Amino acid sequence: MDEAGRELFAETIHAFLSVYRYLRRYSRQVQEKGLSGRQVSTLRYLLEAGPQTIGQLRDYLYLNDSTTSELVTRLEQAGLVVRSRSGSDSRVVFVHLTPAGRETALRIPLGGIPLLRERLKRLPPDRLARIRDAMRELGELLEIPDEC
Numbered sequence: 001m002d003e004a005g006r007e008l009f010a011e012t013i014h015a016f017l018s019v020y021r022y023l024r025r026y027s028r029q030v031q032e033k034g035l036s037g038r039q040v041s042t043l044r045y046l047l048e049a050g051p052q053t054i055g056q057l058r059d060y061l062y063l064n065d066s067t068t069s070e071l072v073t074r075l076e077q078a079g080l081v082v083r084s085r086s087g088s089d090s091r092v093v094f095v096h097l098t099p100a101g102r103e104t105a106l107r108i109p110l111g112g113i114p115l116l117r118e119r120l121k122r123l124p125p126d127r128l129a130r131i132r133d134a135m136r137e138l139g140e141l142l143e144i145p146d147e148c
Contacts, residue, residue, distance in 0.1 A: 016138075026112035033108060034078075038063075038071055041114045043080060043097065043105035051084075051094040080104055 001009065027037050035043075038061060045060050046052060052060070058068040072095055075081040080101035086092035097105065110118065120128060 023112050030108065030112070035104075035108065037113050039075055039080075040105075040108050040112075041117065042071060042075060043101055043108070044110070044114050044117075046081065046095065046097045047102060047105040051096045053092060053094060057095060075101070 030037055030040055041061060042057060045057070049056075054065065054068050054072060057063075057072065058065055061068060061071075063071070072081060072083070075095075076083065079098055081095050082098055083093050083095055086094060120131070123131070
């Protein structure tokens with residue numbers, strides 16, 4: 001590797017580690033408030049989108065059904081969400097924010113993955129595609145399995 005290549009390598013590793021450290025720091029800040037990043041993402045999503053089914057939350061969070069259900073159960077036990085059956089189809093259960101959940105969603109500083117979700121939505125498609133491609137390439141370099 002020549003000097004320009006070493007410099008590009010160093011800048012790339014530095015940029016990646018900066019993102020990694022930031023995400024860890026935000027995660028610790030949120031955990032100090034008694035929540036996980038997924039819980040914050042769930043509360044923010046419900047705040048923005050309104051009541052959602054477990055399946056809709058699962059799709060938004062990219063989790064499986066049981067993990068999503070456990071997440072909602074923890075939020076429900078904390079008094080931040082409630083579940084209710086649909087009036088038109090009793091098989092359908094919606095997850096709603098409680099007033100405490102709404103206040104928490106507004107109070108928790110937006111950062112980490114929840115902030116990334118917000119900002120990515122606003123990007124033009126060409127820029128979003130470049131980021132997607134770069135993330136896929138990182139996944140390949142780290143040998144991350146597709147099911148993660």
